[in-house]
Amino acid sequence: MALHALDWLVSSLFVLVLWWIGHRLLRQNRSHSLPPGPPPKLLIGSYLDVPKAEPWKKFSQWRKLYGDLVYVQILGNKLLILNDMESMHELLEKRSQKYSDRPSFLMAKYMGIENNLAFASYGPYWRQARKLIHGTVNQEVVKKYHSLQENVTTKFLKDLVECPSEIMTHLHMATAHIIASITYGFSIDTPSNVYFDEFAETERIVLKSVVPGAYLVDMIPQLWYLPSWVPYNSIRQTAEIGRQRVSDIVHRPIEQVEQDMKQGASPASFVSDHLMESRSEKGIEQLPWVAWSIYEAGNDTTSGTMLVFIHAMACFPEVQNRMREEIYRVVGTDRLPSFADRGRLPYINAAIKEVYRWKPNSPLGAPRKLQDADVYRGYYIPKGTIVMPNVWLLSRDQDSGIDPEAFSPERFLDTHVKKTAIDPYSYAFGFGRRMCPGRFLADNSVFMLVTSMVATMRISKPKDSHGVEKPFNPPYIPAGLASFPYPFEVDIEPVSDKAVAVVKGRTTTID
Numbered sequence: 033m034a035l036h037a038l039d040w041l042v043s044s045l046f047v048l049v050l051w052w053i054g055h056r057l058l059r060q061n062r063s064h065s066l067p068p069g070p071p072p073k074l075l076i077g078s079y080l081d082v083p084k085a086e087p088w089k090k091f092s093q094w095r096k097l098y099g100d101l102v103y104v105q106i107l108g109n110k111l112l113i114l115n116d117m118e119s120m121h122e123l124l125e126k127r128s129q130k131y132s133d134r135p136s137f138l139m140a141k142y143m144g145i146e147n148n149l150a151f152a153s154y155g156p157y158w159r160q161a162r163k164l165i166h167g168t169v170n171q172e173v174v175k176k177y178h179s180l181q182e183n184v185t186t187k188f189l190k191d192l193v194e195c196p197s198e199i200m201t202h203l204h205m206a207t208a209h210i211i212a213s214i215t216y217g218f219s220i221d222t223p224s225n226v227y228f229d230e231f232a233e234t235e236r237i238v239l240k241s242v243v244p245g246a247y248l249v250d251m252i253p254q255l256w257y258l259p260s261w262v263p264y265n266s267i268r269q270t271a272e273i274g275r276q277r278v279s280d281i282v283h284r285p286i287e288q289v290e291q292d293m294k295q296g297a298s299p300a301s302f303v304s305d306h307l308m309e310s311r312s313e314k315g316i317e318q319l320p321w322v323a324w325s326i327y328e329a330g331n332d333t334t335s336g337t338m339l340v341f342i343h344a345m346a347c348f349p350e351v352q353n354r355m356r357e358e359i360y361r362v363v364g365t366d367r368l369p370s371f372a373d374r375g376r377l378p379y380i381n382a383a384i385k386e387v388y389r390w391k392p393n394s395p396l397g398a399p400r401k402l403q404d405a406d407v408y409r410g411y412y413i414p415k416g417t418i419v420m421p422n423v424w425l426l427s428r429d430q431d432s433g434i435d436p437e438a439f440s441p442e443r444f445l446d447t448h449v450k451k452t453a454i455d456p457y458s459y460a461f462g463f464g465r466r467m468c469p470g471r472f473l474a475d476n477s478v479f480m481l482v483t484s485m486v487a488t489m490r491i492s493k494p495k496d497s498h499g500v501e502k503p504f505n506p507p508y509i510p511a512g513l514a515s516f517p518y519p520f521e522v523d524i525e526p527v528s529d530k531a532v533a534v535v536k537g538r539t540t541t542i543d
């Protein structure tokens with residue numbers, strides 16, 4: 033009995049010492065406090081304080097209350113909002129070893145969406161996929177797509193001349209054709225590629241599954257184990273349908289390219305190049321997923337950016353006129369602009385920056401997950417914190433003295449303002465190791481589409497049959513990974529008969 037009591041005493045002392053050491057270590061780590069932020073409520077944290085629409089505006093208001101780093105707890109998730117360029121640069125670029133992971137979602141994982149490069153965990157799979165993409169869209173290689181981008185743009189202009197009211201469809205087809213040609217080699221002449229609608233549908237599944245809180249099971253993982261006979265429990269069914277759709281659209285286009293290659297009918301593309309290589313080397317299992325990543329990440333972002341441009345042109349006709357004047361001065365009216373003209377078009381280049389700034393495509397960047405606890409500016413940032421750069425706030429900077437809500441390329445021209453605005457190329461395409469690999473390709477597509485549209489078409493607010501302007505305020509996707517306008521009505525017409533002739537003449541040169 034006495035021995036038992038001694039045993040008990042020794043074990044208790046041992047536990048106490050362990051607890052004390054653990055407590056000391058924790059205190060050492062936590063000698064720094066968490067960054068300031070709204071006081072969390074029991075269980076839900078600040079869930080009710082963050083609006084569903086345009087949360088970046090609320091985060092920007094919090095900067096005034098709490099400063100550049102704002103720590104928010106929502107339904108058990110820890111969020112850190114970065115409100116200044118210095119912290120984005122320091123954490124996402126200089127400390128990218130720790131800050132390059134992505135948050136993980138149960139539904140997305142089950143559906144296979146984490147095989148998509150943009151949502152993949154930071155590790156060997158991501159590194160290999162990124163290497164594959166780099167070879168196809170790096171700054172040098174993208175020059176070989178110039179003629180493709182010029183040809184697709186010409187076809188887009190011809191479609192606009194023939195059927196201007198279908199501008200939204202034409203635009204979507206144009207950006208889809210550029211990215212599908214580069215990725216799979218699908219011909220730009222196909223009026224409506226069979227895959228485009230399916231890609232768009234999967235995009236919706238993807239975007240839903242990577243938004244925190246879209247599926248209850250992501251917040252309460254135990255729900256996954258509910259038996260299927262429980263009424264209203266469709267969690268596993270939804271996951272299985274999503275998994276099959278995603279797997280189908282990832283693999284089917286690759287099978288088609290393989291077939292086309294056997295018949296000698298497949299043009300060079302990301303997929304065909306790598307299929308040829310993998311015959312001689314080892315097979316690349318990642319190929320279908322990486323190809324899908326390029327298409328998914330590259331299509332809507334580019335068309336969304338063009339929608340912002342069209343919105344801006346209709347609202348700011350005087351800017352549109354100044355852009356056109358520059359093109360006429362430099363390029364003339366006898367031909368369409370080309371990539372060789374870009375260096376001589378400072379106002380156009382400033383206007384493209386302004387498109388990226390005016391309504392940024394990713395107002396909160398793409399979220400990162402902190403892999404190890406960190407200390408920054410004297411604050412403790414726990415492991416697993418989801419880190420979001422408030423890019424929207426950067427885009428509202430007022431250093432140039434020009435109202436951030438105005439669409440004014442002048443803010444980027446030192447010939448017009450004492451201090452130019454922050455360059456959007458430093459934030460619109462993300463940061464550090466996970467920065468957008470497709471930015472050079474995207475920027476070239478935007479340049480070609482913007483310049484050619486301004487040279488040949490006049491964009492204005494829609495009018496009724498009496499010529500009276502209709503109310504014009506296109507709604508934007510209010511939250512999630514990307515924000516750009518939903519398809520909207522706008523008036524578009526050729527600037528002159530000569531412009532129509534130039535477009536038609538150029539169309540005949542496309543083989």
Ligand code: HEM
Nearest residue numbers: 150329330333334337393394398461462463466468470474
């Ligand atoms: C104007 C059009 C585009 C915009 C505004 C844009 C913006 C972005 C942003 C903000 C990110 C997140 C970067 C980060 O985490 O810091 C990203 C990632 C990515 N973008 Fe783009 N992008 C565009 C076009 C493209 C194109 C054409 C491609 C095709 C190659 C592409 C491929 C990707 C991929 C694969 C990722 C994921 C990278 C990773 O997680 O490692 N993007 N993009």
